Amino acid sequence: MATLWSRLNDVAGLVATPLVPSHYLAILNPLWATHTLEGRVEQTRDETNDTRTLTLRPGRNWRRHLPGQHVRVGVAIDGRRVVRTYSISSSPDRDDGKITITVKAKGPASTFLARNVSPGQYVSLSRPEGDFVLSEAPRQLFVTAGSGITPVMSMLRTFELRGSMPDVAHVHYAPTDRDVIFGDELRRITDRYPAYKLSVIQTRERGHFNPGHLPADWEARRFFACGPEALLEQLPPGATIERYHAKRAAIPRDARGGKVHLRMSGLEVGADAQTPLLVVAERAGVAAAHGCRMGICHTCDVTMQSGCVRDLRTGELVTEPGTRIQPCVCAAAGDVALDL
Amino acid sequence: MNERAIEELGKELDAIEAEVKASLGERDRRYITRLIRIQRGLALTGRAVIFASLPLVSSGAPFFCVLASGAVMLGIAKILENMEIGHNVLHGQWDWMNDPEINSRVWEWDNVCPSDQWKHSHNVVHHTWTNVIGKDRDVGYDVLRVTDAQPWKPAYLFQPIYNFVLMLFFEWGVAFHDIEVDRPLSKSKHLLRGIAKKATRQAVKDYVLWPALAGPFFFWVLAANVIANLIRNVWAYTIIFCGHFPEGVHLFTEKDVEGETRARFRVRQIMGSCNIEGGRLFHLMSGNLSHQIEHHLFPDLPSNRYPEIAPRVRALCARYGVPYNTGSLLRQFGTTTLKIWRLSFPSPRRPAIV
Numbered sequence: 001m002a003t004l005w006s007r008l009n010d011v012a013g014l015v016a017t018p019l020v021p022s023h024y025l026a027i028l029n030p031l032w033a034t035h036t037l038e039g040r041v042e043q044t045r046d047e048t049n050d051t052r053t054l055t056l057r058p059g060r061n062w063r064r065h066l067p068g069q070h071v072r073v074g075v076a077i078d079g080r081r082v083v084r085t086y087s088i089s090s091s092p093d094r095d096d097g098k099i100t101i102t103v104k105a106k107g108p109a110s111t112f113l114a115r116n117v118s119p120g121q122y123v124s125l126s127r128p129e130g131d132f133v134l135s136e137a138p139r140q141l142f143v144t145a146g147s148g149i150t151p152v153m154s155m156l157r158t159f160e161l162r163g164s165m166p167d168v169a170h171v172h173y174a175p176t177d178r179d180v181i182f183g184d185e186l187r188r189i190t191d192r193y194p195a196y197k198l199s200v201i202q203t204r205e206r207g208h209f210n211p212g213h214l215p216a217d218w219e220a221r222r223f224f225a226c227g228p229e230a231l232l233e234q235l236p237p238g239a240t241i242e243r244y245h246a247k248r249a250a251i252p253r254d255a256r257g258g259k260v261h262l263r264m265s266g267l268e269v270g271a272d273a274q275t276p277l278l279v280v281a282e283r284a285g286v287a288a289a290h291g292c293r294m295g296i297c298h299t300c301d302v303t304m305q306s307g308c309v310r311d312l313r314t315g316e317l318v319t320e321p322g323t324r325i326q327p328c329v330c331a332a333a334g335d336v337a338l339d340l
Numbered sequence: 341m342n343e344r345a346i347e348e349l350g351k352e353l354d355a356i357e358a359e360v361k362a363s364l365g366e367r368d369r370r371y372i373t374r375l376i377r378i379q380r381g382l383a384l385t386g387r388a389v390i391f392a393s394l395p396l397v398s399s400g401a402p403f404f405c406v407l408a409s410g411a412v413m414l415g416i417a418k419i420l421e422n423m424e425i426g427h428n429v430l431h432g433q434w435d436w437m438n439d440p441e442i443n444s445r446v447w448e449w450d451n452v453c454p455s456d457q458w459k460h461s462h463n464v465v466h467h468t469w470t471n472v473i474g475k476d477r478d479v480g481y482d483v484l485r486v487t488d489a490q491p492w493k494p495a496y497l498f499q500p501i502y503n504f505v506l507m508l509f510f511e512w513g514v515a516f517h518d519i520e521v522d523r524p525l526s527k528s529k530h531l532l533r534g535i536a537k538k539a540t541r542q543a544v545k546d547y548v549l550w551p552a553l554a555g556p557f558f559f560w561v562l563a564a565n566v567i568a569n570l571i572r573n574v575w576a577y578t579i580i581f582c583g584h585f586p587e588g589v590h591l592f593t594e595k596d597v598e599g600e601t602r603a604r605f606r607v608r609q610i611m612g613s614c615n616i617e618g619g620r621l622f623h624l625m626s627g628n629l630s631h632q633i634e635h636h637l638f639p640d641l642p643s644n645r646y647p648e649i650a651p652r653v654r655a656l657c658a659r660y661g662v663p664y665n666t667g668s669l670l671r672q673f674g675t676t677t678l679k680i681w682r683l684s685f686p687s688p689r690r691p692a693i694v
């Protein structure tokens with residue numbers, strides 16, 4: 001029966017071919033679309049002087065997240081779509097169906113989100129992802145730094161909405177007290193739940209992580225850590241820790257040539273700054289699709305997963321992971337990973 | 341023109357390209373996303389108007405007026421979709437936006453020709469071998485004689501007729517364009533399969549599903565949809581045939597293009613293409629193929645920029661003495677049609693069979 005229904009659905013969908021009916025629904029309201037997923041910005045709220053929380057109403061295609069999961073958010077900056085990952089800071093148990101992300105104005109994409117996006121605008125979303133998720137363990141430990149508090153906030157808010165807080169020790173690092181994102185709310189939770197013990201380490205005064213900051217019984221607790229890589233690296237080795245950090249490689253602006261990782265073929269080859277990547281791939285024995293070989297036909301287009309290439313025609317650097325590049329007219333500018 | 345001048349011209353063209361590329365931004369994104377929304381809205385409205393005419397079916401003239409206006413709207417929506425949107429998206433003109441939908445990889449257009457085959461026959465073959473006899477399959481689309489250099493055969497006597505048929509069924513001509521008649525069938529099999537799949541879906545939509553939704557008025561909706569597709573076919577044919585066939589266009593031989601540099605390649609693109617003059621709406625409706633010269637120079641620059649590039653290219657051409665073929669639609673289409681008629685007869689000056 002289900003298959004008959006989906007068959008009928010497919011045939012009915014043909015009225016819109018080569019599109020799907022959802023493309024037409026999306027003209028009326030982007031949130032009704034099922035072929036993509038967008039969210040409407042409903043509200044913005046400044047948390048600290050460089051952090052802003054966006055409340056989003058996700059479209060019909062959304063799936064409820066688990067506390068701690070993240071979502072990829074896309075916006076067009078200067079016409080170009082950039083996508084970044086943000087932890088969801090709200091609890092899935094919120095009854096209005098909205099989600100919040102908390103964005104620190106750092107780097108062009110996040111700065112854009114934290115400063116230039118206003119209610120009524122739409123952003124593209126992925127479905128929630130990630131396995132840094134809430135645990136039912138009776139005793140837990142959160143170690144967070146800066147905006148690394150966001151996924152943990154979703155967990156705390158969930159405990160709060162359920163009305164039951166496990167034994168949670170929370171060590172949070174921030175430059176000063178004023179920089180603590182969700183500071184007021186954390187204090188409120190502290191007052192309300194004796195089982196929640198927060199210690200804020202002001203790094204301006206007391207420096208960064210040191211094992212002495214952890215509660216004595218840390219080994220008996222379910223350990224979640226979220227923050228910059230520098231923090232995660234210092235955590236006690238050998239411990240079972242749920243770690244989460246958003247990483248972005250820095251790109252050397254003046255890089256010349258580099259290592260080319262051809263992911264599909266599992267090869268890594270060196271390349272100079274002049275040889276088109278198409279030629280580099282071919283020399284490595286990879287038969288890459290191509291047509292004109294001079295940047296006209298786009299037959300050769302391939303996704304750059306990471307790294308940096310230079311467009312040989314314009315000299316422009318392409319650094320955005322996930323961009324489609326034309327390997328017939330682009331050369332390595334530093335290390336690069338291609339879907340070839 | 342000497343080599344030096346050609347290379348210099350090439351550099352100036354490169355500079356235009358780099359400048360426009362660097363200036364792409366939010367304004368351009370808004371242009372294409374808005375256009376796509378308008379086009380989809382128009383298509384939906386056209387279909388709605390067709391259905392709205394049905395209750396009037398016994399009223400005679402009012403019925404036909406409403407039905408026809410619905411068909412025209414749908415036809416215009418199809419023109420926009422195929423020309424200003426589809427053709428240009430498939431060229432990768434909007435790939436810089438990094439949009440998951442508006443890009444040449446995934447875009448599928450409202451036309452019986454599958455996008456992936458089009459990208460090969462058009463973007464690769466035609467745009468690389470523009471106007472090279474024996475290489476560019478758009479020269480006469482394999483069935484027409486469009487230059488004295490093509491040897492005459494008696495079959496060409498009928499070319500005014502099948503030229504007309506090609507106009508009516510243009511989307512089908514485009515779809516089968518990549519199938520080389522002289523190639524063994526087994527080689528074309530997968531292409532044919534792709535066309536069959538795409539064409540079935542297209543035909544089911546316009547000629548079965550939508551008419552069926554009208555129940556007893558099946559044939560009226562069918563008729564309206566046929567007309568909409570005809571409007572698109574005739575218009576697309578008209579514009580596209582003005583691209584490389586009008587009087588004064590240059591054709592090339594394989595020898596001409598041996599060892600061609602990028603700059604020489606571009607000069608060939610200019611000499612082998614023809615523009616059509618008109619207003620803004622006309623350029624939009626022609627998918628900016630009225631700027632065929634600029635399109636062939638910069639096939640992956642967004643088409644909304646061609647109008648601002650055109651005067652610069654034209655001035656460069658004047659400065660370097662490269663012919664820049666432009667004229668009214670009447671002139672370009674008229675000379676094209678006359679040429680097709682004339683060339684159905686053997687050429688007087690050359691031997692018919694070389």
Ligand code: FES
Nearest residue numbers: 291292293298328
């Ligand atoms: S091969 Fe034609 S664009 Fe790269």
